[in-house]
Amino acid sequence: MHIPHLYDTQYTQLSPTTWCATAYVSAPMSLRLWNELPWLSIANTLHASSINFSTLEWQYRLPTHGSSVQKNAQRQRRQQRMGVRRLLQELLTTLEIDDxxxxxxxxxxxxxxxxxxxxxxxxxxxxxxxxxxxxxxxAVVISHQRMVGIDIETNQVAWHVAQRFYHPNEITLLQALPLDQRDTVVKLLWQIKESFIKINHHTLAQGLGMNYQYLISDIATNLEQDKSLATLTDNQPLPYQIVILFSYQTVIIF
Structure with missing residues (x-):
């Protein structure tokens, strides 16, 4: 089993008993070289003096058929699962927690x-x-006080997807925002919903359909202020702190 490589690891203390860590994960060099072997073998076997470049069809590439793409996707998911657990261990080591x-x-x-x-x-x-x-x-978060949620998202959430899942009151407020701001708020709201899903054990559809319209104005205001970190308060009976780490595209709720 190849151990993924973590780099650009960042640690953030959110409260006296809550910490999070973020990092990038990539395949080990040995695995990346293995994936490139088809190209290497072609480069070593083709000789310019024996090739008629006018008739040569350039079809040398990594396989892109369904099974290969599926296997690579499965490999990446395994790397990610291993990556978050390795990141947890690095966070515990940094905090000198033996657990x-x-x-x-x-x-x-x-x-x-x-x-x-x-x-x-x-x-x-x-x-x-x-x-x-x-x-x-x-990304990983640990907290001693109660259940926590975290979501790191590097991809945009399409507007038509938000329209399908979000609460109608949220859609009304989002439609009133400038387009570029709306797209960012849609994504951050998705991450907040995902984090609460993990805390409340909701199904995906149930959690995405929850109404968090009261957060939209605060999210938009923090975007305008160009902050690196924003802290919002949820209005549940036992309020949660919602932290947005903009530069790491990460939302934490604790």
Whole structure:
């Protein structure tokens, strides 16, 4: 099993008992070189002196048929799952917490200290990505006080998707925003919903349909102020803190 490589790891303390970490994850160099072997073998076997370039059809490429793409996608998902767990271990090492993850039940917790744990990962490249670009962004949050949610998202959320799942009151407010601002708020609202889904154990459709219209104005205001970090307060009976790390495209709720 290839161990994914983490880099550009960032640690953020959100409260006295809550920390998060973000990083990029990519395939090990040995695996990337293996994926490039078809190109290497072609380069070593073709000789310019023996090729008629006027008749040569350039069809040397990595396989793009369905099964190959599916296998690469599965490999990336495995890398991401391994990546978030490795990131957790690096966070615990940094905090000098000697503990292990209990994955026997949800929500995840650490065995000895009982910290709550939540993971997220998002693809940043195509399924055929085999160069030096990262395959994914990964994030983890731990908190001692209660269940937490985290969502890292590098891709946009299409407006027609939001219209399908979001609450009608949210759509009304979002439509009134300038187009570029609306697209960003739609994405951040999606991440907030995803994070609350993890906390409340909702189904995807149920969680995305929840009405968070009261957050839209605050999200838009923070965008206008060009902050690197925004903190919002949820209006539930036991209010949650919602932190947006703009530069890391990450939302944390604790």
């Amino acid at each position: 292990t993850l209990n994955e026997a039940q949800f929500p995840y917790r650490l065995n000895s200290s009982s910290y709550y744990v939540c993971f997220s990962h998002s693809s940043t490249g195509s399924a055929n990505n085999s160069n030096d670009n990262p395959n994914a962004s990964v």
